[in-house]
Structures are given as structure tokens and as C-alpha cells.
Amino acid sequence: MQLSRDDLLAAYRTMRTIREFESRVHAEAQAGRVPGSTHLYAGQEAVATGVCMALREGDTIASTHRGHGHCIAMGLDVGPMMAEILGKATGTCKGKGGSMHIADLEKGMLGANGIVGGGPPLVCGAALAAKTLGTGAVSVCFSGDGAVNQGTTAESLNLSMVWTLPVIFVVEDNGWGEATSAEFAVAGDIVERARGYGMPAVRVDGLSLTEVHEAAREAVGRAREGGGPSLLHVKTERFFGHFNGDVDTYRSEAWKAEQRANRDCILRFRAMATEAGLVAAEDLDSIDREVAALLDEAVRAARAAPEPDPARVLTTDVYVSYEGRL
Amino acid sequence: MQLSRDDLLAAYRTMRTIREFESRVHAEAQAGRVPGSTHLYAGQEAVATGVCMALREGDTIASTHRGHGHCIAMGLDVGPMMAEILGKATGTCKGKGGSMHIADLEKGMLGANGIVGGGPPLVCGAALAAKTLGTGAVSVCFSGDGAVNQGTTAESLNLSMVWTLPVIFVVEDNGWGEATSAEFAVAGDIVERARGYGMPAVRVDGLSLTEVHEAAREAVGRAREGGGPSLLHVKTERFFGHFNGDVDTYRSEAWKAEQRANRDCILRFRAMATEAGLVAAEDLDSIDREVAALLDEAVRAARAAPEPDPARVLTTDVYVSYEGRL
């Protein structure tokens, strides 16, 4: 199914927003304004964008430590996100969570997650809720090539098959789990692993927004109709080091330069969409400007926002109710 | 490779010893003399026997809650085993472990294990030790069809491939994990799961001692030569309920009768070996009598043995050394 011009523009806006968000976070971190660690999604934009375009209201996702892109693709506001990362009271999580725990349940975003492999069980539950309550919703688990070796992933593949859950496992294979390559750490083949559970699984080019979207659309459709889970093994690229403090010396400078030049999903999208005459370069340029302005404001507001007041909020939000001491 | 007559007689003796041991444990349990739970191995004898015949001194195995058969196949003495199950001071573990924790490291038996999926990581370590120390030993992990859904199994399949470890995963598929059938709980195919990790894997008829042995011999040989891990998916039969208190109503009486009549690995072995003229029925019968006598004595001694004395041993064996209070 061909994406409409509006779809393409919306997809581009999402990808561009993620890229711009991450470059601003990177700059804030370099300037010492990010208190904790962040893991940047730059390079992988087509994955979150292509997948989440296939979702509708009520659908849910579980994310990872590298969650900003998933948040933005699910429609979270970049202002509070930036404030959260800067540890401010106006943040998405009031400054309590930080980069690795941004969540917005109302938007179906069940949280970034600091535990590798933390998400797969959660989507099984979200999908079970959808099934039990008959909402017709599906749940998507984003996780990395590193996370496929965590036992929770294997257990969840099996459980989702046994319970015929409306789940889509999206494995974003950026080739690295921290400083360890997937080539070393992942024995066999991720698609074959899923098929070992009898699960439909395909390999997808994560540099192609349309290919990602098409694969996601098919898997989401199957899940929504009661056809059970699927897995997408998406090859993608991580542009920055693993986290903001990673000097990333395990990949050569030449390799990284080549990656940026030739394996940038946003450049590919621009080329594809403009060369095919689907959208005009100026339209994309104007989106770029709008996104830059949006992020200017997000950063400005986040920097200006107050820190949370411990006297007021240190011990709130632990429980809904608690007849004991905190 | 054809098994010699001596091998066949030894195999038969092992299988018969296991069967007899389990029927004695069953009787002791029925009579209220087994303090805790036991999980009987009856019906699966060809698996432990066929696999462990392929091992040599220095090789190791990890076992499960259903461990008596593995212990006997590794050469543990039935006397102390029976005493252990009866909770006596003369037991293999001085009465501290019970049925689910019988171990004998000197015989390469790393322990029965009360945790489903507890064993797979342990064999990775035993195999790593063999590899690092250059002993040429291999390590076998026995586990059930239920255990394949535990995350530790998946992680260990991958780790053993990544580290090229001399490990053999033997999945004893008796069709049930407690009262839940493998048909329900195991999505996909166990052999395909292993292949998803790039691991050699075969399906094996667990009612055939020779087929089990042949498959094990091949896998052990490959492991010993540095060829890395393998998985054997062995179809077998559990004759008793899951544990001594299980009324086993989820399988019909007709089904169980048919199982005992037609799917008994010991009966099959007798038929195969005698019909092919490899051994004489009388030889087998005399083994039966010797085994019965052995077990008579084991039960007698175990019943007569003293309970462990708490004043002396309750707090020993926690640590090798401890400058603190127990």
C-alpha cells in the first residue's frame, strides 16, 4: 500500500523531530546540562516512525533505554521530554524518571526501560489486557539486538504464541549492544529464532521508512485480527556512541564516516521521496525549519524550568496509597 | 556404531536399576516414609542411560527435579541416594538436600535442581572450566519440555554457541510440565528453536536406548573435538504423576494404561536385544534379580539409618569458612 503525500510528510516530520531532538540532547549533554546518561536514537528514526505510523489510538508500545525516538513517534511532547532529561519539575515524569524512564500511558507509551529485555513481558500483558477487554488494540515491543539474548525475550516470544496475543516484536538491530557487536553476541539468526516458536518473522531494511512501515502494517493487521504475534528483525544504524559518555573507539572513524554518509535513513527518505516526485524538497526543508524552532523552544523552556522540590515531591508517587512510612 | 554385548548388559542394568529404584521410592512414599516430594524418572530410563553411556570420567551433567535416573546413570550409589530421600544422615548429602538436590561432584553429577531451568547456565560454566583447563571434558544438561520455556535455557543455548562450549542440551520431552501439556506450553518446535541459534539439533526416539546413545555419542564427539554445543530433543514418557502427591487425573486411565503397555523403553529394549539375539533373556532376568537385591539392601539400610543430628549439623556446610554468626 502506497503512503499518501500527507503520510510521507508526517513521517518525515517525525523522523526529523527525533533527529533534531537527539542532536539537541547531545549538545546539552556536551555542555554538561544533562545530569544522567542518555542513549541517542539518531540513525534509527525510520524504525520507530515506520512502526508507530501503523498504530492507532489505544495501541501501546514498550520501549528501551534508547527510547526518545519511540516517545516522539508515539506523539509525546518534546518540551516535557527535554525537561525530563534535564531533570526538571516540568518533565514528562516530573524529573523523577529521566531519559531512561520517559512514559506516557495515555499515549500508549509504557515507558523507556533501563533494563535490557524489560519490555517483552510488559507487551504480553498490555496485549492480554487488550484481548481480555476486547479493545482490538495491539502492543509493540521495541528492543535491540542485544536484548534478543535476554531470557525475557525468548519467554515472551513463547508466551505470546501460547496465548495468541496481539503483539509485534520489533528488533532494532543496530549491530551493537554497548561496545559488543551483534556479530559476536547473537548466535544464529534472529528471524530463525522467532520461527522456532512458530512465529511469523521477517527481515526488514531499517533504512527504508516505507519498508519498515509496510512490514509493520502487515504484522499489526494480523495481530489485530487475532492472528497472533510477529517479529520484525530490522537492520538499522546507531549514529552516536552507546551513551553520551561513550568515546566509541571500537568503531573506526572511517567506518563511522561511511555510516553517516551512506546509511542515513533520513537522507535515504529525502532522496526516495523527492526523486520519485512524491514530495518537494522545499516541503521537507520547511518541516526542518519548523522542527528546529520547536526544539529551540523545548530546550529554552527546559533550561529555564525549575528543579523539582524535594520537600514537596521526594516521597510522593511511590504508592497510590500507603498506610505506612516512606 | 554397534553396542557390544557388555555395553548392552550394562545399559540394561542401569535402566533396570533406575526403574527399580523409582518403584521403591514410590513404595516408600506411599508408605509415608519419604518426608518430602519426589519426582520419579520411571519411563525415561533410556534417556539418562543412553546419554551417560557416551560420557567418560571427568565429564559432567546438570540434572533436574526429576534427577534420580541421572544420578544412577552417572554411577551414584543407590544406598546413600535412598537414605538421602528418606532424610537420613547417611544420605548422599547427609540428609540436607533430599530428592531434589542429590549431587556428587566427584562423579560429575552437579546436582538435581529444584529450579526448572536452573541447569543450563551451570553446564555452560562446567564446560567453560573444561575448556579453560583443557581437560577435554564435556558437560550435559538434562532438562524437560517445560524447561525449554524458561529464559535460562534460551540464554544458555546462545552463550554456549558464542563461547563454542562443549555442551550437550538433552531435552527430555515427556509431554508434560507438571499438569500442563507440552502441546499447550511449547510453541513451535524445539529442534527449530535450537537451529535458530545455529546449533546442531536432532529429534530422538527416547524409547530406543540405542538411538539415544547414538545421537549422544555424535553430539559428545563433536563437543569434545571443539565443535561446540548440540541439542537433542528426546521424546519420552513419564509413567507416574508429576510428583508423589499428584493424582494425575489430567491423563485418562486408558491413556496411561496404553502408555505403560506400549511405550515402555525397558520392554522395548528387552524385545530389541533378545529378538536380535544380542543378549539372552536369562541374562536380563538375572540382572533383574541382582538389581532387586541391591535395592532391597538400599531400602533396608536407608530405613535403619539415623536422622541427622541438628545439634551437630544444622549449621555446618553453609560456608567453607565464615567469620560471622550462623
Place this chain on the structure above:
Amino acid sequence: MPQKTFRAALNEALHQEMAADPRVVIFGEDITGGVGGDGEADAWGGAFGVSKGLLAKFGPERVLDTPISESAFVGAAAGAALMGLRPVVEIMFVDFIGVCLDQVMNQAAKFRYMFGGKARTPMVLRATFGAGARSASQHSQALYPIFTHIPGLKVVVPSNPADAKGLLIQAIRDDDPVIFLEHKMLYDTVGEVPDKPYVTPFGEARVVREGDDVTIVALGRMVGRAEEAARTLAAEGIQATILDPRTTSPLDADTILEFAEETGRVVVVDEANPRCGMAADIAALVAEEAFGALKAPILKVTPPHTPVPYAPSLEDAYLPDAARIAEAARRAARYQA
């Protein structure tokens, strides 16, 4: 009032709450049992029979068997709770928490705080615990100190059938993640249990008996043993108060402190291992906040710092019994500065 077993009380609570609220679902290994066989359906109704009969009433959409994958299905409970269900998930023995602690400790327990108060995770994790069944080291632990240590969890340890029912109903209706621990040696104990649904609030200790000479705080199966000890002591002229906190988190500090101050002598009995355990937790509370009223050392009665042994002779010696409790209470009551 009708007499019911601890098991029946729990079963009734599950039936009533599932009937009352369609969002309540239950799952775990063999929670029905028999799936895929040609024999009886719901053959087990849970390894200890607590969920028996739910399948027939509420169907396989709300009563689900699982593979042996505790991380996946306990995490699924957390995810389902976030999205509007009220799952009651069972791990057969609390000892198995080792394979799935992350989903409890880092996920369910922390969602609300990490997400700035936006999440509710109304799940109940049920598990059996405790020694006495000759189940050896990996099937006999108490482990509630671990859960009690973790902020974001509530932890329930009922000691009798009536509390079991009321506390389980409260757990299911509660909007926070609750660890609900059932002592396997209590399942067959009998007590008065009202038929109707009712809640027993969290964080309210039960005053089991009152006496002026010494305050004994005990949990779970140890409550009964403390009562036994108190009868012995009474015959000797020592009157003991017994408090059963019922929930270790929240803990009813006020009631404990009140009676600690009244008697000035405190004994804490706990089946968990001693180091960083509940006995230490309660003793430390008293030592900080009721110090001025104390007339004697705060004594702890616990198992030793060892795993649970298998042999009956050893396991019996491992567990605190009425004699040891009475002896500690005597020492506390008679202590002279």
C-alpha cells in the same frame, strides 16, 4: 460463623472478586492444570488447589495457564495492570522469584515513581512460602524481607483463614502491586470466615491477645506458635501481648510501638532468615522509637543463617518453635537492668 480452611478462604476471595470485577484475571503455571490432556480439566486448580473451580466459572479468557516462564508472565501481569486489568498472578513457590525478580523490583514496583505518578499497577503476585513441608532449600524460603525492602511493593503475610480472605480481597482491590504470601503449612488450618466479601486493611496489625508482661510480634505461621508459647507462659504467670502485623509493608509501626511502650519488653519472632530480616526490621524500629520505655533487650527468634534443610530432624530444629519463643519471652519478661 462458617468454618473454612485457609485454602478455601482464598479460593472464595478469588471467586468473589472475579465475579465482582471483570478486570480481575488470574494466571500462572497449572492454575487450572490439565490443558492438552485427555483427562480432567482444571485438574490441579493451582499446585495447592487455591484456584480450583475458577476455570469453570470464569472461562479460559480470565483463568489462564502459562508456560514455565515466570519472567514473561509476571511481567505480563505488570503490563496488563498498567493497561486496565487487575491480574492475580501466581508463582507456585516464592523461591522462584529469583528467575523473575526484575519484573517485580524494577518494573512493577517502580513504574509509578519513575513515571512521575502517572502509572497504577494493580497486580497481585501470589506465592507460597515457608518451611515445614520437607521441601528443602529451594522450596521453603520466606523471602518477604526482600520484598519489604523494595519501595513500591506492598507485602502481605496472613496468619489465619479470615485474614487470608480479607487481605486477598484488599490486595485485589488495591491500586498498588501487592506480594501476597501464603504459608504452605497453613492451607489446611481452619477458622471462622464470613461468607460475604470483606476487606482487611493493610498496615493494621491484629492484636491477637493482650498481656502486660511482654510483647511478642509474630508473622504468618509464627503467630500460631507464639500463641502456643503464650499459653505456656500464662501458666507460669507471664502475660504476653501478641501482635500480628499481617502486612510487612506497610507496617503498622504505631501499634507495635504502642505495645512496646506498654510492656517495655519485646520479642520478635520471624520465620525468615535473620540477617536484614523482619525480626531485625521491627527490632530496629522499636530500638529507635520506643527506647525510652524499654526495660529489656529486644530479642529475636529466627532460624539460623542457613538454607532450609531437608531432613525432618533438621528442618524442625531450623524453625522457631513455641519452646524457643517462650524461652525468649521469659528472658525478656524477667530481665533486670
Place this chain on the structure above:
Amino acid sequence: MPQKTFRAALNEALHQEMAADPRVVIFGEDITGGVGGDGEADAWGGAFGVSKGLLAKFGPERVLDTPISESAFVGAAAGAALMGLRPVVEIMFVDFIGVCLDQVMNQAAKFRYMFGGKARTPMVLRATFGAGARSASQHSQALYPIFTHIPGLKVVVPSNPADAKGLLIQAIRDDDPVIFLEHKMLYDTVGEVPDKPYVTPFGEARVVREGDDVTIVALGRMVGRAEEAARTLAAEGIQATILDPRTTSPLDADTILEFAEETGRVVVVDEANPRCGMAADIAALVAEEAFGALKAPILKVTPPHTPVPYAPSLEDAYLPDAARIAEAARRAARYQA
């Protein structure tokens, strides 16, 4: 004596023990880093650089990277230890214990007991712990109370570079499973560290300073904060003893009780959460065994019963600091019955 960082002291201990004993192997995620890339080998040397340089010295057979599979490789350490290696295994953050606790709690810790004394499991599990790095709820926990609770484990929490080295060497030479916890905020702290290998024994508290008015027991990073508090107090005329237990299991009860009796006033400072934590554990010990000498309530200084927050303002308030410690010590020292 040479000055070294906490990190360098640990690195030196690993180098020396690996050189001394071919059975010592080390593994974990990114323990070298760079496997499979076209850049630098041993690029990370562990997420915090503690294992840097081991690969070049001891080769990939003894210095192994792993997939992200903590259960498998922590369990592998246990299995390897049973079979004659002395593995040092790293889980980057102790918070990750949730995905692999079983292999520690039910396997490594219990082998010896369950097997009737036949097993030795000489493994070391290294992990970072602690708050202060703005790492939020899932990367900042202390969690040693959980390990301390479990019989069969030894638990080490060094507070300074010299102890870090001596305790790590002891851990590697020790025949029992050891949990070795490194506070991530201490890696860059500097202290005198002898060049030669040496062991710091387990179960021997360090007397950091002596003073007659109050005894402060503190662990890990809290030792430095207690020292800061003691300086403030000294200026006010209150002289504090500071004890650093160094290992929580075994715990040097004798030294703690000795000083508790001497001063009669005790404050316990702990970075772990308060419920069933180390502060409670130590306070309960004192309340039972030094009661007769106590002149004041035993005060605990800990974080609140909440997860670790992200924002610096909140995290700073979460952690006990010198001011809170000093205030507690003042209260204890001045308390009049």
C-alpha cells in the same frame, strides 16, 4: 605509599590475582568491549574501566565478553566454580540482579548446604551500586540487604581504595561465593594502596576513628560522609567513633558491640533503603546484645522508602549526607533518658 584510585586498585587486584592463579577467569558484558568492531580492542575494559588491560595480558580464553544474558553467565560462573575455576563475573549494575538472582540465591549460595558440604563455589560477582550518578531508579540501588539476607553468600562493600584492593583479593581467594559491590561514585577517589598483593580479611570492621561520645557505623560511600560529619561534630566537642564493617556478611558483630557498649550511643548510616536494610540489621544486633550499655535510642540514617529519583535536587535529598548524619549523632550524643 603510592596513591591510587579505587578503580586502579581494583584493576591491580585483578591483574595480580590472574597472574598468580591460572584458574582465575573474568567475564561479563563489555568486560573488554569492541569484539567484532574494526576499532580499538578492549575499548571499554568494563563499563567502568575496571578490567582494562586484562585482555592483553591474559588473552581471550581468560577474559571473556558475554551476550546480554546475566542468568546464563552468572550461572556459568557458579558452574565453573564448582568445576575448578575461580571466576570473577561482572554484572554492570547491581540493579540487574533481578534478571539473574536465582543463579545466585538458589544455586551458588546453596550448593554447599544442599549437597551436604561437598561443593565449593569460589566465585566473585562484581557489580556497581549506589546513587549519586543521576542514573535514576533502575541503575542506582544498593541492594546489599538482599544479598546479606541470603545464607551462603558473602557480601563486600568497600569504602576506600586500599580496602577495595585487599577485599577483592580476599574475595578471589575465598572458597565461598562473594558478592563484591563497588560504589560507582567512589571509582575516582584516591588513597594509599600498597603495590604488592595483600588480603583484607572478611568480617573485620575497620575502626575509622575513635571517639567516646557516639559510635557511627557506616558502609561504602557513607563512610566518607560519616567522617565529614565527625569533623563537624568534633568542632562542637562531640567525639565520634566511626566503624566501617567492610563486609555485611560476615558482619563483625564483636567490634560493633564493643564500641556500642563503650559509647552507649549508636547511629547507623546506610545508603540502602530502610526496610529490612543494613541499618536495621545492625541496630537490631545492638538492641539485643548491647542493650544494657545503651544510653540513647539507636538512630538510623537512611534514604526514604522510595526508589532513587533522577533529578539532582531529588537525588541529593534522597541520600544521607553529612548534615543528616551529624544531626543524628548530635541527638544520640545529647540524649538524656
